[in-house]
Amino acid sequence: xxxxxxxxxxxxxxxxxxxxxxxxxxxxDTATGTLSFDGFGxxxxxxxxxxxxxxxxxxxxxxxxxxxxxxxxxxLSTSYGEIKGSIQLPAGKYTLTAQSATAxxxxxxxxxxxxTTKKFxxxxxxxxxxxxxxxxxxxxxxxVGYNEDFLAMVTGECATTVELTAGSPxxxxxxxxxxxxxxxxxxxxxxxxxxxxxxxxxxGQIEGKSQRMTKTFTDIAPRQWRQITFVKKVxxxxxxxxxx
Numbered sequence: 184x185x186x187x188x189x190x191x192x193x194x195x196x197x198x199x200x201x202x203x204x205x206x207x208x209x210x211x212d213t214a215t216g217t218l219s220f221d222g223f224g225x226x227x228x229x230x231x232x233x234x235x236x237x238x239x240x241x242x243x244x245x246x247x248x249x250x251x252x253x254x255x256x257x258x259l260s261t262s263y264g265e266i267k268g269s270i271q272l273p274a275g276k277y278t279l280t281a282q283s284a285t286a287x288x289x290x291x292x293x294x295x296x297x298x299t300t301k302k303f304x305x306x307x308x309x310x311x312x313x314x315x316x317x318x319x320x321x322x323x324x325x326x327v328g329y330n331e332d333f334l335a336m337v338t339g340e341c342a343t344t345v346e347l348t349a350g351s352p353x354x355x356x357x358x359x360x361x362x363x364x365x366x367x368x369x370x371x372x373x374x375x376x377x378x379x380x381x382x383x384x385x386x387g388q389i390e391g392k393s394q395r396m397t398k399t400f401t402d403i404a405p406r407q408w409r410q411i412t413f414v415k416k417v418x419x420x421x422x423x424x425x426x427x
Contacts, residue, residue: 214274214308215271215273215305216271216274216307216309217310218271218303218311219269220266220270220313222313222314222315224315225243225316225317226318227283227318228297228319229320243264243283244263245263246298247282247285248262248266248280248281250272250277250278250280251278252273252276253276258277263281269310273305274305275305276305277302277303278301279300279301279313280299281300281316282296282298282318282321283296283298288375289350290345290347290352290353290372291353291372292372293371295322295324296321297318297319297320299319301316319406321375321405322374322376323376324373325353325408325411326369326408326411327355328412329412330414332414336389337359338359338388338391339388340387341357341386341388342354342355342356343385343413344385345382345411346382346384347378347381347403348374353372355367356368374403379401379402380401381403382398382399383411383427394425396427398427413426413427
């Protein structure tokens with residue numbers, strides 16, 4: 184009887200030891216997958232044309248490439264020209280950002296920035312391709328012009344100020360001489376879209392008088408080209424004025 188009880192106790196101890204033993208064949212939180220850049224390409228789209236990266240490789244080689252996980256941790260920071268083959272990433276959700284410049288200025292002349300983002304998921308033990316991305320204008324493009332009737336009213340220095348980000352206006356200057364008449368800034372301005380309201384302010388000499396006018400435009404968004412044109416108007420009393 185004692186031998187039977189002793190054997191039972193040994194079996195119980197052994198089973199208790201088995202319950203505490205754990206075998207871990209892989210931690211799913213740190214398992215990795217492959218992000219493949221085979222066939223990865225960038226296309227650049229603007230208002231008038233789409234240019235494939237295959238024909239403009241020199242232009243897109245300098246595009247910044249970032250990969251961030253859903254917690255905002257950056258796993259890759261490189262350029263399009265440096266990307267080769269594939270990389271290993273922990274399983275999870277990510278965002279790839281392609282951008283023609285590392286930062287978008289609040290405002291500047293002839294400084295377009297193109298870019299795009301793509302979300303993807305890495306699964307453990309599997310390969311995920313990126314494919315081709317199309318980068319589009321990330322800013323609002325603004326040009327300022329004047330019709331001939333308006334220019335005929337100009338009699339001195341003028342300037343048009345455009346502001347989208349508070350504290351970062353861009354000034355389109357107009358010079359004037361009696362011999363040559365008015366000459367104005369014809370470059371395009373590019374504005375970071377930090378808000379949705381564009382404020383346009385004109386100050387200058389019109390028919391010998393100092394004039395000022397402010398007008399706002401709403402629903403501003405990336406990829407827009409806002410063409411601001413000043414025109415001459417005649418009010419109900421026959422006096423000349425102007426509008427945008």
